[in-house]
Amino acid sequence: MGLVGQVFDALLAIALVWLAWQATRAADLFRAVVSFIVFGLLMAVAWVRLEAPDIALAEAAIGAGATGALLLSALDRLAPRRGRSWARVWRADARTWVLWVPAVMALAGALTAAAWQLPAPGLGAVATGALEQSGVDHAVTAVLLNFRALDTLLEIGVLVLAAVAVWSMGPAPAASAPVMPSPTLPMLGRTLFPVFVLVAAYLLWRGSHAPGGAFPAGAVLGAGGILMLLAGAQPWIRSAEHGPWRAILSAGFAVMLFAAIVGALAGGAFFEYPAAIASHAILVLEVTAGMSIALLLFAVYLRGEPHPAADTDRQRC
Amino acid sequence: MSWTELVGGLLVIAGMPFFILGTLGLLRFPDVYTRLHALSKADNVGLGLVCVGLGIQSGSPAMMLKLLLIWVLMLVASATGAGLIARTALARGIRPWSP
Amino acid sequence: MLIYLALASVLFVIGLHGLFTARNLLRRLLSLNVLTTAVFLLLVVIARKATPLDPVPHAMVLTGIVIAVSTTAVALALVERIALRHSPEPEPSASTRPGEEDA
């Protein structure tokens, strides 16, 4: 794209820097959060420019979906009373210009220079060479679910753990003010949810041979769940023990752990798939990973232990 | 250059002014209700033109379907979004602008 | 690529600055997220510089993004609890500094 490409990149960089600045510095919290959401949006464009479509998909789904929803919902609790932090929080004073700005410029410059010098040999050739035995055609999926599957297992573990930790902090806080009733909202939820499921399934299917796979699929499905919740769907967990939901939430992690151990029992290493069934094993893992990412994002979004009492006002919308 | 590519390209280019108009509206309209027009109308016409143009250009039915889906989803999102925002704004007591 | 490297550095520094100077808990969390994104950006640029394109950093960043969402969720849940505790009224404020009093 030549010169135009560079102009594009420069504009993107300016916008991103400005948004990051707003996100960390804006006088009001809502502006900060919206800036951060738009920041995520434009980061996805940056990933596209950097030829990382997988990350762009995940960022689009997670950044625009789960993180945005989480932050906006948190604002509901955190919104300051009038006259509090709506005053300007930070003013550039003399100390800033003398101390911070030069230090910051020097640090940023040094980092850029250091990173620019990196030879970046990369493992592309090695990964491509091993791709044939991995059971999938798409290199990123092969890395995630075969070469470095342990990372993915632990990452799902972190999500399970986050859900447990969030739930352990007590019952989910009810929305502090009534939700605006609107007839369009349930309709929107009902209409869109099948599309969410469809798109998630499509992304999952693509994962074995093209950008896509468990991560964006899970995030899209999780976002669909959150939308349903906001649109006033039936609360999903009613009983004190949460019925089978605890089992369902941890199922993905359990299946992956099981696969890893089976690999070891079959005579190989931890997480070693026998070559004959590698592609099937990865397919199963991908589906479970996607499902559990979706469920866990949703569980984490509840911001606390789902509780019968806390659910009552969700039904109202 | 084949004619599909030409027509598609022209449609895409035709979509651009709507985005500029949308941003103009976003910046210049006096209150949130008027600005909603910029969101729900101008940008979606622009998006529609781009999607149709690119669909024609690609020539593959699957791609056309996907682009169509994108457009429809955006229409749904912005229609309901605009409705919800207007409704809530009114309930919150933000008065519509009057000259 | 240079521009993206510079972008990563500047974002890192903005995140750093926000983390150290912001008082509001949510703002600090946002700063931390910006910081993490900067690191991801560096990894992806490194992947892009390599020939052929290196899938390993892409996988690392994907893992990192999911982890970042998890930690953000935990942090938000904590912030909410802290904000609730520090405000006597039903509408909580995050602008008080809970860190101050337990020194």
Next chain:
Amino acid sequence: MTAGDAAVIVLVSLPHAAAIAGFVWPSRAVTVSLISAATLMAAALVAMHAVAGYGAWRHDVGGWEAPLGIGWTIDGVACALLLLTAAVGLAGSIHHAAARVRPSTAAHDPRYFWPLWLFLWGGLNALFVSADLFNIFVTLEFVTVASVGLIALSGRLAQAAAWRYLLATLFGSSVYLLGVALIYGRVAALDLPFLAQALPADLVGMTAASLVTIGLLLKGAVFPLHFWLPSAHARALPPVSAILSGVVVAAAFYLLARAWLGPFRELLTPAAGTALGLLGAGAVLWGGLLALLQRHLKRMIAYSTVSQLGFCMLLFPLAAAGATQLAWTGAMVVLLAHGLSKAACFLAAGVIVRHHRSGRVDALGGCQQGIGLAWFAFALAAASLVGLPPTGGFVGKWWLAQAAINSGAYPWLALLVAGTLLTAAYLWRVLEAAIRTGPPDEARRPAAIAAHREGAPATPSDRGMMIAALGLALGAVAVGAAAPPLAPVLSSAIGVTW
């Protein structure tokens, strides 16, 4: 699959499996946890036995070799830390299970304690065997989230501490990851033993080393980045404090040691070593001083962690001065002995504080009937922390001192002595309060007086908790006896250049 491999796979996967089981069936969580704790202890012993018998080995996860795949290195140090985790985990499990017997104590939700506890354990095990820089990042995040969950469980007051801990360690992780990214950009590898051969000692290496170090120093709460530790560790439940202070912080130091004596070995110049050593010196003195000034028992123990880890940091200047092997074994023994005795201190302190209904050091005098065992465990652990002869603390510090003498680095020897005296001073304050017979001089608090009058006898629940603490304290003493014969095993570390 050899017995050693099987043991390691059990060590990594069983805690996670048990955590899930505990989450899904909360009513069985205690049973599941205690059984798996015992199994994990056995597995750690098997792994240690395998390393002692056949030497260290490597396990390529997924069967993919170094630059592409993730490797596990199972060597003497890793096994020693696995064993430490198992000991603290087992004792902590018993302590918490016993604490639940008495209904009057705040029954912390068993539905969440046990899963988080076991996840933390599993994350630590995965961390100790991992040889891959990015995998280590993931395990560090895993450990962080589990720790934060456990701290926040301990009540409202702990949540602010948990928040600060979370922010500090997440920041540490990001900085660490930045360093890892630079290393990856330089040589396209993440495996520690592989990097030990490949990473050149140039500017990029230096930047990466300092970033990784800063990140880990934050996680390890090494002076001056220790600000988050005291309140987080002092406010958690006793077993949580024990594992955080004894193992989680040690994990950061363990990684630091592996990184600096592995990939960054060329960068460990006397200057770099001295800089790290000075941080250690600051930690020893500042942490010790603040421990001396604390009024609350648990805060004092928490500051003591900051101080004691400073001793381990002496590894770097001494290794840079040439006494690598001796300094390494010394620092590792200090780390192990500290882990066991600090955990014992926190577990004992849990009983003591509960018994006295006050955490103030000056309110602890007088009534000891019933909880003498807890005080005994505390005293034993204190002996090891100070470094009295037969204990592990003594052996470790002795080796460090020898390394200092051999390499002619006498200032570090002076620091060792000064730090030891300081440790003795603050621990003596507590023990002195305990052996006072009369009512406390300063027992202004009605609760303390009431507790004194009652002299509440120990319950079975107390006894279980005290036995857990005593077991760990005895372990810290036993390290002193076991360390000399095990020294060669401890210095078997894959990827470390002597």
Next chain:
Amino acid sequence: MNQVYPFLAAGLLLNIVVGLVRILRGPTAADRMLAAEMFATSAIVIVLLLAFVTGSFALVDVALIFSLLAALACVTFVSRAWVALEQASDDAASGPPPGDRGDTQ
């Protein structure tokens, strides 16, 4: 025709950059949310154009996800965040005092 698309993409990005002013100025939270929604539309078109320029049609999926999730942020905003924000920010707009919020139903 593909040679023109980079220019169009850059133009749209410029459009976004200019539109950022609305996020800065507000004045109500709704205005900011509205601006964010509009950026989603523009970003979709940018990604689509880039997909056709580079020929990597996987990027169309990114646009698809954007369009799918565009509704989510808006709905979260309306049903969760705004409720608590209204006192603080809406009085900047021309409107009656915040106590005057009537329930529509």
